[in-house]
Amino acid sequence: MFKSENSIYDVVIIGAGIGGLVCGCYLAQAGMKVLIAEQHSKPGGYCTSFRRKGITFDAAAHSFGGFRKDGIVRKVFGDLEITGRLKITRYDPSDIIITPDCTVKFYSDMERTIEELENAFKEYPGRVKEFFTFLLNPAQNSFISMRAWTYKDLLDRYFSSPQLKSVLSFPIFGNGALPPSRISAFIGAKILTEFILDGGYYPDGGMQCLPDILAARFQEYGGTLLCSTFVEKIRVKGNKVMGVVVRQGDYFAAKCVVSNCDTVQTFCRLLNLGSTNRDFVGKMRSMIPSLSMFVLYLGLDGKFNSGLCPGSNMWYLPSYDIESMYLVAMRRNMKNLNEYMLRVSPDRRNIVAFTHTPYRNESYWVKNKVKFMEAFIKKLSLIMPDIAEHIIYKDAATPATLYRYTLNYRGAAYGWESILSQLALPDFRKPSFIDGLYLCGHWVTQGLGIPGVTYLGYDTARQIISKKNRGLL
Numbered sequence: 001m002f003k004s005e006n007s008i009y010d011v012v013i014i015g016a017g018i019g020g021l022v023c024g025c026y027l028a029q030a031g032m033k034v035l036i037a038e039q040h041s042k043p044g045g046y047c048t049s050f051r052r053k054g055i056t057f058d059a060a061a062h063s064f065g066g067f068r069k070d071g072i073v074r075k076v077f078g079d080l081e082i083t084g085r086l087k088i089t090r091y092d093p094s095d096i097i098i099t100p101d102c103t104v105k106f107y108s109d110m111e112r113t114i115e116e117l118e119n120a121f122k123e124y125p126g127r128v129k130e131f132f133t134f135l136l137n138p139a140q141n142s143f144i145s146m147r148a149w150t151y152k153d154l155l156d157r158y159f160s161s162p163q164l165k166s167v168l169s170f171p172i173f174g175n176g177a178l179p180p181s182r183i184s185a186f187i188g189a190k191i192l193t194e195f196i197l198d199g200g201y202y203p204d205g206g207m208q209c210l211p212d213i214l215a216a217r218f219q220e221y222g223g224t225l226l227c228s229t230f231v232e233k234i235r236v237k238g239n240k241v242m243g244v245v246v247r248q249g250d251y252f253a254a255k256c257v258v259s260n261c262d263t264v265q266t267f268c269r270l271l272n273l274g275s276t277n278r279d280f281v282g283k284m285r286s287m288i289p290s291l292s293m294f295v296l297y298l299g300l301d302g303k304f305n306s307g308l309c310p311g312s313n314m315w316y317l318p319s320y321d322i323e324s325m326y327l328v329a330m331r332r333n334m335k336n337l338n339e340y341m342l343r344v345s346p347d348r349r350n351i352v353a354f355t356h357t358p359y360r361n362e363s364y365w366v367k368n369k370v371k372f373m374e375a376f377i378k379k380l381s382l383i384m385p386d387i388a389e390h391i392i393y394k395d396a397a398t399p400a401t402l403y404r405y406t407l408n409y410r411g412a413a414y415g416w417e418s419i420l421s422q423l424a425l426p427d428f429r430k431p432s433f434i435d436g437l438y439l440c441g442h443w444v445t446q447g448l449g450i451p452g453v454t455y456l457g458y459d460t461a462r463q464i465i466s467k468k469n470r471g472l473l
Contacts, residue, residue: 009035010473011464012244012254014231014270017045017406018450019440020260021214022457025080028221030465035252036223037244039230044211045260045406045441046413047450053393055299055349058207060402060413062343062352063094063313065199066451072194073201073454082213087204091311091346094200097167099317104167106196110136113197121164131158131168135193147423151188152180166320171196174315174341176448177291177356177414179326187418187448194451202311202346210450234259234270234437241436244270255473256464260441260457263416263428264409277433287422291329291356292399292411296376298351299393306384311346315339316383332357334368334375342380351387353380357399359410365398372396408443415442430463438464 011027013020016038027034042048046060066073067088077083093105102120107113110132117128134142146154151172155165169180172188175195180188203209215225230247234257243253259266267273267281274281308314318338319325328336332355342353353376373396381387399411408415416422422445429444431437440456442448447456467473 007252009033009254011256012252013258015260016043017260018047019453019457022454023258023440023461024218024223026461028218028223034223036225037229037231038227041228043215047207047211049206049208053299056206057297057350061207063202064450065194067201068198072451076454076458080217082217088201091200093312095196095313097315127158135189146185149185151183151185154185163320166322169322170315170317173322179323183418184420184423239435256436258438262409262443288417289410289412290414290417292359293354293413294357294372295354295397297395298391300349301390301392304390306344308344310344310348314342329356334371337375337379359399362400365400369398414448416445
């Protein structure tokens with residue numbers, strides 16, 4: 001470990017999730033001295049993989065979007081010159097929604113997707129295309145007006161069919177853990193365009209390849225990455241950040257600190273604002289975190305044919321009432337595992353499935369983890385009757401597991417709930433009351449998923465570089 005007298009950095013980044021790694025790469029590329037401190041033994045946050053029985057499993061993130069020609073992930077990979085160092089396959093269809101009445105596929109060809117939806121819902125000729133065109137090519141300032149809309153408000157402007165609106169809402173619920181009446185139109189639209197209409201991308205070798213290549217590039221630019229390094233405190237003098245103290249006892253001085261961990265960790269533990277800014281902390285404590293997830297991992301013997309499309313995200317919609325699904329998810333138990341997503345890996349060696357659930361507490365999950373696993377496998381057996389005979393490995397991540405590995409508040413899957421009152425709050429991006437502190441990642445109330453945090457990492461770096469170029473750093 002470095003000693004404090006040799007550890008004066010331009011920027012220290014707390015957390016090596018995708019947002020922190022992207023931010024660090026741009027800063028180091030610009031010639032700044034940057035340290036990333038990560039409490040886990042490897043980078044990635046929710047975008048990590050692990051191996052069991054010779055099989056690679058993705059811990060949480062299972063594909064990504066934003067990689068079209070003008071997509072944010074492709075832009076960042078191009079800027080950092082890493083596009084050619086990863087083999088990325090786009091699985092087509094990227095997403096398949098199984099409803100009580102039909103199956104709808106989202107293809108890489110948008111016209112084919114539109115045809116698929118219009119064939120299933122013939123009473124809306126032309127309207128699906130109008131809706132997608134609006135989302136992908138919005139008029140100037142249209143998203144500004146959308147800040148006051150829920151996703152339900154947006155859908156109601158185009159459709160009246162509850163079934164079609166449910167089909168267009170279920171992936172939003174799956175990737176944002178909110179029904180259309182609660183999630184903001186801005187976030188709902190971003191999920192649909194970046195996760196679904198431009199989704200299905202997957203790096204050969206597993207999702208861990210994304211943070212690994214970013215971490216390697218960061219170090220090639222001269223950055224310092226310290227894993228298994230738990231930050232205990234952000235040191236502040238007056239209203240200016242001075243650096244961070246880590247559990248090993250070392251102090252790293254810095255002109256700026258970027259927190260890529262959750263805001264409760266940042267403001268309550270690392271800054272201890274409860275004793276100095278009680279109004280802000282009180283406001284934060286009143287905010288609602290998103291639901292967490294129960295993630296099932298099944299390793300297969302290689303002889304099982306699921307009959308499903310490898311590499312595609314399969315969404316099982318048991319009814320068209322997504323508002324009720326949210327209420328059920330809020331009180332999830334072994335008997336109401338109704339809606340879920342599953343993905344058969346491209347090599348057909350594993351299945352990852354998840355459903356939303358509240359955090360509850362660690363003791364609950366110690367007691368009930370195995371019961372949830374068995375109930376989930378039983379549910380999957382309804383669509384894959386012989387699966388139990390071919391399982392050679394099984395495990396699961398509970399909300400307590402997600403908290404343990406990432407320290408996300410209450411194991412939240414998507415940061416704060418993306419409701420209108422919690423959208424684009426400025427002090428969760430760059431607090432006005434602490435100079436030199438920035439936040440990026442899915443807790444900043446402005447974006448979700450790999451495309452969202454990629455943009456936030458890029459934009460945070462751009463702000464800091466601009467400050468440096470103006471002689472203010």
